[in-house]
Amino acid sequence: MLELRSLTAGYDRRDPVVRDVSLTVAPGESVGLLGPSGCGKSTLARVAALLHRPDRGQVVVDGEPVHGWRHRAPRDRRTAFGVVFQQPRLSADPRLSLAQIVAEPLRATGRAADVPERVPELARTVGLGADLLGRRPHEVSDGQLQRACLARALVLRPRWLICDEMTAMLDASTTAALVAVVEEYRAASGAGLLAVGHDRVLLERWCERTVEWRELTGATGATGGSAAHPAAE
Amino acid sequence: MTGPVPPAGAPAPALSVRGLSVRFRMHGGTHVAAVTDARFDLAAGECLALVGESGCGKSVLASALLGLLPENAETAGAALLGDGTDLLTADERTLARTVRGRRVGLVPQSPAAHLTPVRTVRSQLEETLRELAGVRRPDLRKAAAAAAERASFPLGHLDRYPHELSGGLAQRAATALALIGDAPLLLADEPTTGLDRELVDRTVDELRRHVGDDRALLLITHDLAAAERIADRVAVMYASRVVEIAAADDFFGDAGPRHPYARGLLNALPEREFTPIPGMPPELSALPGGCAFAARCDRADAACGTVPALTGGVPLSTGAGGASTGAVPVSAGAGVACHHPVTAALEAPRA
Amino acid sequence: MTRSLPWGPMARLVGRRAAFAVPVLLAVTFGVFAVAEASPFDPVKAYAGTAGLTASQENLDQLRANLGVDKPLVSRWWDWLTAALHGDLGDSSTLRQPVADAIGERIGWSVLLATTAFVLAILVGSALGVLAARRPGGWLDRCVTSLAYTLEAAPPFWLGLLAVWLFALHLGVLPAGGLTDTSSVAVTAGQVSRHLVLPAAVLAVSQLPWFVLYVRQGVGDALGDDPVRGARARGLAERTVLLKHAFRSGMLPVLTLVGSRVPELITGALLVETVFSWPGIAAATVQAATSVDFPLLAALTALATVAVLLGNLLADLLYGLADPRVGFDG
């Protein structure tokens, strides 16, 4: 169970972006989160992935509240989350080849031995050819890079997947293919999914449950007016 | 929804691409063919949507038109602006002084990466206004606000640095910047990623409005709904080649696309079948000899061992037909590069 | 509505640094006392100079007592410190003068020289760096780069001689040394500024290579990056792209250099002042060190420390302002 309880988070304590948001994802469940641009979805996703320390509120993973964020979170906690970031260009180290990017989590967690087996397998799953694997991020298209990022998110077999607008820069066919990859993985592993996006049609088709951003605020997570979000000019 | 179609025999098109090819030199002497022999015309007042599978070369095509290719690239062919300037061979000085921003605008893909990280959105907007629109200092603030407004960029975020923007905000900032120059040709590379549906509509409508009667828009997008909303024609790219050009009404309408790949692409939409086209796109560094789609195509046969040319066949719409461009009869209006194109009535996709 | 400067974080940074300055100063002055003590230099011998060569041991011992250098290190440092806190910096044995007077008379000229040179180095260095980065591998780039490496190997006393030889002797356009014309007594702004040109230029040139090469590298890298591609695509003039985008991102390491080059600047000033007979205080540093002139040495290093701390603070403030991703931590 991944529970986000009354989270308040942002980049300036006086003016948080995410105010009092609650959301729960059960294991094996897939939840789509819809919201207008700039409302704080990515921020929330980063909090949920233990990458951003909230100002208030709690993240509870499998009944255990989280105390440390980023490096302070125990490694197995961190790696329980597979994250696909919204902007693949920025979230890939420009010095590494795609293959290295995918293999990096394995190496970082001391499972380098698995690299020769896992990386080609995942590359095949997400549709990256051997030629692309040897290139660096600036030599591939955004979509190709996002495939690598998905492979990176899956490589440690996370129990929770957080996909922040994973398909925003993908064409319909690739979108369908990658969604299929995620679903296949979930079916096999029983992982929970939090998919953030704008595309209602897509998320409704993909996820078991979709929630609107404005439904999340308030302690109950059901009702309550959303804080004035920036998109509302 | 379709914009006005340029009458046949009208003055030279805003952009005329002839045999444009781009390839990248890689280690060990291999090449990646990112764009191969692209040819199409883009008339003033027209909006051409360029769609295609990720990695098929759309962004590279746009970069080539702006002379912004990386240094390991090589080009061939020509891309002529209305006045005959060849974008591919123009020297850097011309490109920098008279073309980029002024005659060809660009909304880059990955806008967040294309903004200078150490300056606020406002300063970058004001600077562009000063240089391209000649706005004087006292009017800058207002002009910047107006420019932001056009792209639905919230004014309260103008003084933020790019890394403080959400994905959608950065996208809007980039759009605002690209609209400033009032260029007769606008290249929008995925201008709607990260935007919610309402904003997508607002943004593409603004783009369409911007294009009006005398400008042209090349809209590169994965968002077929957005393309459907504003495009006059649709070009489909597959594995570095333009494989089909069709009028938007036909493409999205009952007739549907004629290239099997394009049909597959439409079918993959979540509102349709949501199934990917089987197989994987070929690697651009080792393209097969014949039709690149043959391996994934259920219609493929021996004929597909040769590369099909983009042919008009029967004109499908009122689009600027091949007749008007004489020597290269099929490149401009509509056409499909397939040995076995689908005939419209037969297999029109149904959502 | 324009984003105002982040005064709060900046003030906090300044406050933190001010608080840290105290232990740093204590550590540095004590360190200098200790190092000087451990060095083989003998304050008495130094004081006596050539007279010491023939002086009797008894005479030298008396001197040692008079100079107060026979006391243990810690108590000497403590005495100096407590006196300094009461405003008495002690008497310099090498200059035979109260330290406060000695420094007061000369520090202004050192600051004038060093700041002029530094500002010059930063401006010229950045300009050359940007020009070189524009066309990597071009002739300008190659000239500038080679020149930078060459200059980095050329110590100020060499450059000084060359500069005097060229500008004073051959061209006869600039005075060769001193603060004012050698025979004149009055210190006028016109004379000082003419006499400042060569030493400041030599000092600046000796500081130049780092700025040139770091700007070149920073701007060169930035020129290949997406933001610059973006700026180019927008149709901005080459100048704008270069200065407002590539340079703005590429100068970040240079801002750090502003702080971290201060020690080198002091080192350079120390040599340039000697070479050009510039009546500043830096030249006295070496003498203070080799003569183990504790009061003067401690005061000078304290000054140097303040300069270094200020330089670093300035650098960090500028960096925080210039790169919003970094902020004012530290």
Add this chain to the structure above:
Amino acid sequence: SSPDGNKGGSATSAVVGIAYEPETLSPLLGYGKDGNSKIFDGLLTHDADMKLKPALAAKLPKVGDGGTTYTYELRKGVKFSDGKPFTAKDVVFTYETILDKKTNNASKTELDAVKSVEAKGDDTVVFHLKYPYAPFAERTVLPIAPEHVAGEQDVNSGAFTTKPIGTGPYELVKWSKGEKLVFKANPDYWGGAPKIKNFTMAIVKDDDLRATRLRTGDLDGAILPPNLAGTFKSDADKKTYAAKTFDYRVVTLPTGNKVAGDTAVRRALDVGVDRKTMVDSILEGAGKEAYGPVPTDSPWFTKGTERKFDVTRAKQILDDAGWKPGKGGVREKDGVQAKFPLWYLSGDKLRQDHALAYASDAKKLGIKVEVQSGTWEVIEPRMPKDAVLAGGGSPADPDFDQYTLLKSSLAGDGFNNMAHYDNPKVDKALEEARRSGDHAKRQAAYDTVQRELVKNPGYTFLTHIDHLYVVDKSYGDLTTQVEPHDHGLASGPWWNVEDWQPKK
């Protein structure tokens, strides 16, 4: 080339470049102790031939009580530049302050002989000595400070140390430390107002820059090393003055070193080094071969003690003494290799060149001299065992050099007797010469010393170096004094700048 706008070349001013800056201008702390301080006068002073002549004293002193009292009658009507009169009280104040324990004067040893100083009235001063000291009058060239000014302040750091007031031909206008000293003529100087009204000493530590600044016309005169002075030979506007000196360069051969302390080695080196070539090349001819602290042209020099350069003889001496050629061309005796280190002060080019040349010559004899450099801090502890390339020389009296250089009781006392030279005959002669007031006796004693140095050298004296000054010709023909090792502020052709009679 004649530079335009020669600021100093005008008739009434002069700008000279010097290499050393005084630490202080207070005579109480040692400034001008060898006379000629420009701002001050001593009781006596030296003329061009380094003979004593009266200055603030009206005549040379009367010596009494077997050489233990010196009575000076003072010149009347002399005023300090602030207008206050000069009296015997100032003399007493000066000497007593220097001898005071609290005064940080490193050369007070030179006044070691003084027991007390007594003023008799306003214009007589009597010095009482602890022991007869023949050269004492030479010490009374030291400048007299005004009691009414200096007595009011902290002697070690008061304002007087940088803003002095004296009776001398010039007054200090400004001392810009590290840059220059500016003097103006004292119009009321008792010896007559100087013709050169403005006199500036620019401090330019770097030889090359000094030469360049001289060339630009910024300086009217400067002291230069031989190679740079040579570059002015063809300059029609400049004249080079070579001041004769007592400034010698010497290699100490410490008794404590098995090789360097060996008399045969010492003697072999003494005749086996090519002094002539050193003078010609290193000094570019501006100097003389040295065979002892006394230059060959001094009246104190013992004729016949010149050593002829003779490699064969040197080898012979070594052979005879049992130093047999060993491996690598280095001689050996009793299992000891003929080698020793030779230190020079790092950064001193002249000493370095002397050391290298010495080592090269020694190598030809089969003696390996390992040249090393260091600061005095490094060298000093090694002096008892290692050879050092030293320098020294004081023209005023032979005692000043020879006593400290050769007296065995001073061995290892600071920089005195660095070679730990120990020769009873020399000791005795030195003591005699020092105490005797009789010139002939002293001469004989110093002859003894110099002859002994031939038999048992202890040091290898190499050269006496001329000090070279290049000065603008517009000042006419100038003279130089015989100079000591130390370059005082006022040595060089401007030793008597107050007497210059510029042409224009």
Add this chain to the structure above:
Amino acid sequence: MADTEATTGPGTAADPVTRWRPVAGRSLAGARKASRSTRAWRVGSSAAIVTAVVLAVLIVPPLVALDEQAVHLADKLLPPSAAHPFGTDDVGRDLLVRCVYGLRVSLLVGVVAAVVATVIGTAVGALAASAGGWVDRVVMRLVDVFSSVPHLLLGIFIVAMFRPGVWPVVISVALTHWLSTARIVRAEVLSLRSRPYVDAAISGGASRWRVTVRHLLPGVLPQAGLAAVLMVPHAIWHESALSFLGLGLPTHQASLGTLVQGARSSLLAGDWWPTLFPGLFIIVPTLAIAGLAGAWRDRINPRRRSELML
């Protein structure tokens, strides 16, 4: 059908009809980007020079066993000739021999000091920045303490505590010059630390250490590398500055810095060779090292990699 089109346009990318134009040549107005062959030539010549220098330094002096200090007063200041290809200095020593010996000493000083200083500086800077918080503050204040004592002073003290020689100079230069590297590296790491790909690495289970070593350090290598290269000539500078103050190497021992420094007077007298040759011996290897470093930088630069093929 396709065949009929073959004349109007290229068929496949490999079709010989396609006339490819490189874009590299026009990347900037008028700027002739060095072609690949000149670039390769430049890198090659740099490598050749560095190799030659290393060989000269390692092999020549022991092999030839020339006495670099042999003084021949009679042969002073001879211009270059067959007997003395570089001429002789002002006490008649052969300049070629002295240059080679000097190169040996100076390169040792330069390279060792540069490497040590860069390693220390990079380690400290990266450590401080990636740890952040109070560790960063304290470490950086320690850096301030170190940098507060003017380099030359510290150098003077260090050198004075030992016998004059090469190692004290190396130590004194290395110990005083890691500070700017540390600050530069720290600043760069701070800026890199907030990049989104660091988030990705953390989420991938990377430890602080691994993030630093794998993602941050490679990003600062160009900066640190530049500092290292600059340090080589600077160390030679320092060594001669110490000599200028009388505290460096023994001034009779050949080092490039002291050779050039000592030749100033000769230059004023119109004798150019004692300055020129040692000067070239400093500059040429420095430029060669810089050239190699530049090539290396291009190699590790993710953007230029595709362009440079060695």
